[in-house]
Amino acid sequence: MxxxxxxxxxxxxxxxxxxxxxxxxxxxxxxxxxxxxxxxxxxxxxxxxxxxxxxxxxxxxxxxxxxxxxxxxxxxxxxxxxxxxxxxxxxxxxxxxxxxxxxxxxxxxxxxxxxxxxxxxxxxxxxxxxxxxxxxxxxxxxxxxxxxxxxxxxxxxxxxxxxxxxxxxxxxxxxxxxxxxxxxxxxELPEKNWAATGTRGDGGPxxxxxxxxxxxxxxxxxxxxxxxxxxxxxxEVRYETYKTEDADYIIVAFGTVARIAMNAMNKARQDGVKVGLIRPISLWPFPEKPFIETRDKVNMYISVEMSAGQMVEDVRLAVNGHAPVDFFGRNGGVVPTQEEIYHKIMMIAGGIQV
Amino acid sequence: MTMKTVFQKTKGLTDKPTHYCPGCTHGVIHRLVGEVLEEMDILEDTIGVASVGCSVLSYEYFNCDMTQAAHGRAPAVATGVKRVRPDRFVFTYQGDGDLASIGISEIIHAAARGEKITVIFVNNAIYGMTGGQMAPTTLIGQKTATTPFGRNENIQGSPIRVSEMLSTLDGTAYIERVSTHDVPNILKAKKAIRKAFETQKKGLGFSMVEVLSTCPTNWGLDPQESLEWVRENMVPVYPLGVYKNKEGGN
Known part of the structure; x- marks a missing residue:
């Protein structure tokens, strides 16, 4: 097909x-x-x-x-x-x-x-x-x-x-x-011998x-x-990482936001800032491994979400104090733009606190 | 000399002793359902849905496959079961708090869709399991834990007559209200339950038997007084009889 x-x-x-x-x-x-x-x-x-x-x-x-x-x-x-x-x-x-x-x-x-x-x-x-x-x-x-x-x-x-x-x-x-x-x-899955379909031929209720x-x-x-x-x-942990090997900064984003964030990441890389991305696919169980592998090497994680900051709490737990964790989000139905995310990355990379 | 068996417990019930209070008619109604399932030889083809309230543990007493639903949701659960297995008999066993209060939406829509299930609706005009609070079926003037001065029409509204209400829906095929306050009525109740399952067997639509029942513990009456109370107070508000019979006949 x-x-x-x-x-x-x-x-x-x-x-x-x-x-x-x-x-x-x-x-x-x-x-x-x-x-x-x-x-x-x-x-x-x-x-x-x-x-x-x-x-x-x-x-x-x-x-x-x-x-x-x-x-x-x-x-x-x-x-x-x-x-x-x-x-x-x-x-x-x-x-x-x-x-x-x-x-x-x-x-x-x-x-x-x-x-x-x-x-x-x-x-x-x-x-x-x-x-x-x-x-x-x-x-x-x-x-x-x-x-x-x-x-x-x-x-x-x-x-x-x-x-x-x-x-x-x-x-x-x-x-x-x-x-x-x-x-x-x-x-290959276990047989559903627990199902309630009537007892005919299968013993007790x-x-x-x-x-x-x-x-x-x-x-x-x-x-x-x-x-x-x-x-x-x-x-059942599922995730993808992009360009995290040499990254100084790592964006964490899931779903459609990860695609917008990836464009921002690539633009920042063109401008010389080494940005990577972790995309959790299973939100529970939350992928801890890609954080354990990177948390002693990166300067900062940035959780980008279409919320006021929810997954960022799981990011902090996974990073466990090894590196700072920042957040950027839009909510109420507003979709964050590539430019906004890029701007956030460049400010952080430039040492600007907001 | 060989002894002749003249009576034995129905195969429709397990050997587990029930937890029901002395004088409560849940045990009688369980037995009637169990006997009907056995006599129709459909025990092995039946899936029952237990509800929340005093009868929550009915899944331990009925000797067939059982699934236990959230409070009021048994008709929706039964819909899911029956729609996947239309070849099986599906029944719910629900009290008046479960069916007429929190689950009134589920029962109305299951009836309106004409779900080919059988509902055993046990109405004793009170919440039993939680300790005797007002139900939608509580009578005007009846004292309960949450109507300490008696149910007042101007404050708590009037009792809901579920059988009358559901019989207005085209999806319903058989609806009868029966009582358990004496032997003739118990025998009538069994006949009604049989008719309801026959209705399901013929695929005619939704069937329900509303069974007037007792709650000696929360009514503060002894078992005999409780049966009298059903006859004197409940039957006039909840008239017995067939409210819907799509097929006709008896």
């Missing part, structure tokens, strides 16, 4: 279909509505089912039900709607149910606006719902990368029996780029629940979950 020109939200949907997702429960919200509409049209073609829920709350709980039967299932939303899904997401983790949830982030807080933002970083990486839990979060920077990461997301979800979040911003959802849907070999009234029992269950999170931290 050759390259096709598609919109980001549609690429997410088509990638999910390629990953074997047959069930989608969603609710319309800008700027991810094309994803829902695409699924409504596409899933019947592959013998699947799209259902428009009465709310994001109902949608995530339909996902819970579908996942209970072992189906590959997905939902998507944008910030205010994503907040409504938090209860269900906590239950998915507690009941160990796999699912893929997409958040095309828009400006907040509250109703905010419909422009691109990354201000849900805390919510997706630190756990937006109640209880001790983590969710792998993948942040693609291009439409081609979506194709890869959606497949990964479903595989990670099934492997660990845990939901996985795809975080994009409104820009990623709305932009058009040529993509190629490459066929990947099917991953199977129970899916997050309830454990006994404190010692719930602590044990939590220890089991923590063991899974530890394994994810070991095996």
């Amino acid at each position: 050759g390259k096709v020109l598609m919109k980001g939200n549609e690429v997410i949907a088509e990638s999910a279909v390629h990953a074997g997702c047959k069930y989608f429960f969603g609710y319309p919200i800008t700027p991810q509505s094309e994803l829902v509409a695409y699924m409504a049209r596409r899933l019947p073609e592959v013998g699947g089912l799209f259902l428009q829920a009465e709310s994001e709350i109902a949608a995530i709980n339909m996902v819970y039900g579908a996942s209970s039967t072992g189906a590959r299932v997905m939902t998507s939303s944008s910030s205010p709607g994503f907040s409504l899904k938090q209860e269900g997401i906590s239950y998915l983790v507690g009941s160990e149910l796999p699912a893929v949830i997409c958040n095309i982030v828009r400006g907040g807080p509250g109703l905010g606006n419909i422009q691109p933002a990354q201000s849900d970083y805390f919510q997706v990486t630190k756990g937006g719902g109640h209880g001790d839990y983590h969710i792998p979060v993948l942040a693609p920077a291009s439409l081609q990368e979506i194709v890869e990461l959606i497949q990964d997301a479903f595989d990670i979800a099934d492997r660990y029996r845990n939901p996985v979040i795809i975080m994009g911003d409104g820009m990623l959802g709305q932009m058009m780029e040529p993509v190629e849907f490459t066929e990947r070999p099917v991953s 199977k129970i899916i629940t997050s309830l454990e009234l006994d404190a010692d029992g719930l602590e044990k269950r939590n220890q089991h979950l923590q063991k899974k999170f530890a394994e994810m931290k070991e095996k």
Whole structure:
């Protein structure tokens, strides 16, 4: 199959279909509505089912039900709607149910606006719902990368029996780029013998629940979950580095912002400032290795975000006091420009404090 | 001499002793559902959805595959299960706080979509698990932990009649309100539950049986008084009968 020109939200949907997702429960919200509409049209073609829920709350709980039967299932939303899904997401983790949830982030807080933002970083990486839990979060920077990461997301979800979040911003959802849907070999995944599909021929009843009234029992269950999170931290870290080998300054940015930052980086290099870039692809687990490898060599890290400064906290933890960490961001739906980032780099390189 | 078995526990329930209070009719309603599933020979093809409240642990008592939903969300969870496995029987078991308060949106839309699920709606006019607070179904004048002076229509509004409300929706195929306050009514309740699962089997649409039930602990009455209270106070507000029967007949 050759390259096709598609919109980001549609690429997410088509990638999910390629990953074997047959069930989608969603609710319309800008700027991810094309994803829902695409699924409504596409899933019947592959013998699947799209259902428009009465709310994001109902949608995530339909996902819970579908996942209970072992189906590959997905939902998507944008910030205010994503907040409504938090209860269900906590239950998915507690009941160990796999699912893929997409958040095309828009400006907040509250109703905010419909422009691109990354201000849900805390919510997706630190756990937006109640209880001790983590969710792998993948942040693609291009439409081609979506194709890869959606497949990964479903595989990670099934492997660990845990939901996985795809975080994009409104820009990623709305932009058009040529993509190629490459066929990947099917991953080896554990059998879903836990699924509630009726007991005929499989012995005793199977129970899916997050309830454990006994404190010692719930602590044990939590220890089991923590063991899974530890394994994810070991095996599911994804990132890319650009020109960090000789860098005096390193920009840290994810998603579409990383692409803007890369242009600023290249321009600064033309002007003689050695700038590199670390692009976390998994926002959780956060990639610590590229920081450990560079933190004793660089003058400063600059976290560039479409927020008031959220990932910068994880950058500081990873750098752990070995080097200064600065921040540049625009928020409320304002996209930082290449010139602004370049200006920030040149001021820092010139020793100008602002 | 060989002994003849004249009665035994339904295969529809596990051997686990329930946690329900003495005199509470959850146990009776569980048994009715279990018996219907066994008699229709669909136990192995059924997935139940437990809700939040006193019946939260129902997944330990029903002898079939079970999944446990967040507070009020059981109809949405059941929708997810049924849409993936239309070949299976799916039921929810929900109390009045769960279904009529926090989950009123989910139940209305599941009914409106005509989800081919069966809802067992247990109405005892109070929140049991959390210690006897007002439910949407609490009667006018009824004293609860959060209506210490009795439910006042001008302050807390009036009880919601769920069966009547849902029966106005085209997606509903069978809705009946029954009671557990005496043996004839318990037998009628079983018949209604059977009818609801038959409705699901025929794929006619959404089915629900609202079962009037007791809460001796939070009503502050003994079990016998509680049954009387249902008959005297609840039945006049929540009239028994069939509210929707798309198919007709009995």
